[in-house]
Amino acid sequence: MMSSTIQNISVHGGTGGPGGPGGNAGTGGGGGQGEGPHVTMVSESGVVNHMTFHNASVAFKDEVKTKNRKMCPLPVPSFTGRQEILDEIHQYFVQDLGSRKVFVLHGLGGSGKSQLAFKFVQQAQTSKRFSETYFVDATSEQTAESDLKLLPPATSEETAQEGLHWLASQQTEWLLVLDNADDPKLDISKFFPPSTSGNILITTRNPELCIHGADYKVSDMTLDDAKNLLLKLAKKKAIGDDKEQVAITIVKELHCFALAVTQAGGYIHACSSLNKYLELYKSSRDNLLQRAEVQGQGQYGLAVYATWDLSYQKLSAGSRTFLHICSQLHHQNIREEMFQKAALSEEELENPELQAIVNEMLTAIGGANQNWNSFIFLEIARELQSYSLIGQNIVDASYNVHPLIQYWSGTTISKGDMSKIVFTMIGLSVPWRFKLKDYTYRHSLIYHITQLFGRCKCDLDTYVADGIALVLFEAGHHEKAEVLRVAIVKRRKEELGNEHPDTLKAMANLAQTYHQQGRWSDAESLEVAVLEASKRVLGNEHPDTLKAMANLAQTYHQQGRWSDAESLEVAVLEARKRVLGSEHPDTLTSMASLAATYHQQGRWVAAESLNVAVFEASKRVLGSEHPGTLRVMANLAVTYHQQGRWSDAEGLEVARVRLGLGLGLGLGLGLGLGLGLGLGFRVRV
Template sequence: MTGHNDAQADGQGRIYQASGNQHITEHHHHSPDWSGPDSVRRPAVGRAPVVLRDRTGEMDRLRAAVEPGIGNRVYVLHGLGGCGKTAVACTLFDHATNQAGRIGLWVNASDPASLRAGMLAVAADRGATDGELMGARSGLRPAADLVWQRLDHSDRPWLLVLDNADDPAILRDGGWLRTSPAGIVIVTSRQAAAHWWPGAELLQFGVLPRDEAALVLRDLAPHAGTVEEAAEVADRLGRLPLALTLAGGFLAHQVIDPWTMADYGRRLDGGEGLDPIELIDQGAVDSSDSRHLLSRTWQLSLDALANQGLPEADSLLRLLACWAGDPLPLALLSGADVGSDLPAFRIESALRGLLDQSLTELVPGGVRCLRTHGVLIDSVTRTTPADQRELLAATAARQLKAALPEAPERGAQDPRVSMLAPHVLALLRRVVDWSVDRLVVEEATQCSLWLVVALHRGGDYSSALAVANKAVELAKQRLPEDHQLVLRLRQRVGRAVYRLGRFEEAEALHRQVLEACERSLGSAALDTLESCLGLSRPLWQLGHEPEAMPLIRRAMAGRTEMLGSVHPLTLVARAYILEVAPGPELYEEIAMGQTLVADCHRTAGEQHSITLMAELDQADLLRRAGRAAEALPCARRAFAAHEQRFGSEYPITLAARSLLSTVLAELGQYAEAIEHAEAVVEGRTRVLGASHPWTLSPQKRLGQYRRSHRQP
């Protein structure tokens, strides 16, 4: 101010400057200068657990930590949001205050303001004066020093819980996290990186075991269904404590038309137009708190990562959500690039951020994997912006194709291949639900086809069938039934059914696919010729060689014309003729077999699977022609080569061993024939099952060999 009216106000005073007569009326309303929590002596939780399920080992460790005379320790309970860290801290709080003789102090550490206010309230509780508190609030004295001075001089031992400390930097700034001989500190956090917690003991928390997860639902809604029904719902919820608590709360508080557990489980599958995540969130007590809602709790962690300079973590999580919640080989992320939102060189740092925030986790094992919770994936998927879906799905498909073998050899596959099955199907489901461009749907469908072929050639026929059936069901929602990829998947269904010994069913399936191929692709197309071979196999097993042989000859002729006589696909068709040739044609086919084996050696190599197949078929052809003595050395070589190439229990190795056993028996060498037949029966029982036709037939022959061997 200027002139002769200079003045100074103090406290609540005011200064007014005017010329002329003025009448001023001022009213003062005094209110308490306090913005802290109403209480630090009670856990600030939305819904305390009725009974804390599982966590027995962790609770034993924590109960021991709050026994009398123990201090100077910090325990960090970390894990995915919603995994029950706060519930464990709350249970320990009750034990410490009711049985262990400690004062319990509870502070919300989710943001700087709440932490500061809560810790100053702790200082007040432990005897800080109004003057000391005012100095700390105004910045005239270090607030954290005041709090810890009062905690150090507490007249009673205490337990301090710093809940929801998902950003450890908040604790580090100002030195809010310390130890004291007077008490024990418990921190709950999603932040798993050990470097944030020097000197602390870290306890990781995940999902609940199936039985315990079912009991959480039963604790809240005991009349809604049986334990097994509750377990099925728990599985659908990924056994995540937050999801279980929300579901149980919803079931417990319905009034007009209460649902059973089974009703709830059906609606979780998305029936009746219900969004599963929205349904789960309806069980929340406080719908304004993001931590209590599945649809919003993860965003807290992503916001924290963005504040730490890792906005790419959001895009990486959306990419992971294109796949499944099963263990995902880390190699799948190598070279991933989702444009400017997630360039390849930022994948590593984004992944570390997700790991640190417990949004995904590393899985121990022979193959380095990470796992993202299924409910989190569902939640992220539903909120993925429509304009990002196509790029994410295309990237996910590209990464899968790079990890899958395009033309796998027969024999044991890379263990990572079978691990990709749930992720391939999850991606196909995403592209169907998201209505992305048809080209992306085709890429995802191609991934499923490559996977099915790899599983089949690895000898896992049941998995190949399951994946193929599901892939057909999903792909047909976006692609026409006569699309080449759909037809090829249907062919693989028929092949898997045949390998599982269901010959009549395989015949019907292959007939349908052959008709579809002829109708949409033409009679000379390679896929049509493949269906001819596919149909020939069950026909042969059912004793219909006269119908099978023309199909094989048609395939061989067509492939020879289009590809040449020594193309791998033509060589396969030529080998089929050797295997199926009926009696009148045996002698003619033996010469063809010799030529075929020579062509295979020359063009494919001695150890190639097609060469081994041709040699095995030639040995069987000699046996059927009555030339067992000539067939024996061929059968021995075929078995030895298959065992070396594929292992002793690979299906084709067992077929080679079965042939060797049969040739030995025909030559009267029953002791060795029985030895091999026993190994075949045992192996096929393990691999194919005791009731499979290919297990029963050698079992029957084994009995015949034993009887013949006992005869004088």
């Protein structure tokens, strides 16, 4: 075998030995054994080596084989920063000399894992940390075995196992680099030399390989490193502060992702300016990330999207579907619970075609039609994690996906309005119950909902829109909730009529949205209409009629119309005690509201009496950490405060804050007055 750099090889015999002494009548004896053949290798640059040996065939083969052994590539010339990662790898390999050490660099394709490995090898060669470095392309079993065959001398059998055994026999501090071990089906451990010594550095997209040793997750570059890399590649010298700020803006848009920054720098150098690139990126992001025109960057010449396409082609159908869904969500806090609740929902959508698509996609990732299989979902998540296309937060078992992966996966979608499909799934998952776990779950959806809201806020199934509006309302996004609730009222009136119970519920929800925005006149107008219609259609003591009466009382309360508020609240409280019982959540809401009115009238003793009763009942019925209980606790603390009972007030407030902070309620001293438990105003349309 020959190295591709060798142009000419000449082999010629050595000089024969001197002849024996001549006899009286004859010639001298035969010549002695020669020196052996001379081998001269000539490369493009001239003579590479000139040597003399006796066993020409073996030594020649060994020399050529050694030159064919794959060398570890150099890092790209533009390699920038990341010294803290290099230092961590170095510190690991200088410990416990003589024992086997394995270090795994894992992360998303294009994050810079291989370049970090190459840079580490370069630095280690300078410091002479390792006696020899051996490089193996672990892209597949075939490439790995091919490289391993070249490790031992020519006298050995040419097999991968022989190469591993030979390396294991070397009593030196060697380093074996296993690069691009991305295939989840590949057992990387079969390429470890069978010894208790030696050093192995692995680069992979598969975090499961971390079980073999120490590891580092290679993610985004630091902002400073990313900026410096961009400017180095763009070759924009002597730039001012304004240009540097543009560079920072660009790398932020690219999420400081190594391959994306590398491509941007090359593009800017070739045909653009910093400002022009930023403008192009905002209008043509996908086109730019699909380009691959960076010269002299080795593997970094591959486009960002093309890098991930390689993994995408290997994914199962379910994993592709889940990736498409994730492309529409916020990049963090993606939970199995969202899809499980949607699959278990008994609600039928108004659009049968949309229902079929939603069911098809939910089935692909775990189930639909009131069925769910967690095993299927977890296997899909595991497959995506094995390519580092998603990550997992082990603390709360939620998943996350890099924003650039979201952009890319969005380009692989063939279905229609994916935003609407995913928004529908979220809406189907919203529970219409008001226990602590329900509030907590709805709170977890807010970032996904705000992410999707601008894309399809008005073209939603009524039930879905109602659930989305509830989440927005509870999170304080009242203007967004209003947009949905106005549309729901309009649709209900058109489809069901002005006095249908579902229309009245929709009007009540919209009125509460106005209430929370301080639009008392708008709220009052709707609430009066709802109350009068409810009395006619449902009767004076129907639960929905009593809710309408309580809502109007709250609006009077906020307007300072204490007498009007009190008369309605007393009537509601007495009716709810008769119809629902003394400890029903709606009854407790009425007690809290009446207590708040007494408070505003300066009737401290009456307010305290009601608040104490509500507080004790709420703890029994709802639990100590329920948002409604915490609001009542705040109300009681304010009542104590107004009476000068500082110690009692402080004790309650400290307890409330300690409990409430974990829920992100943000309640302060006195907030919650006039809102009661907040249970009587949330009705499903």
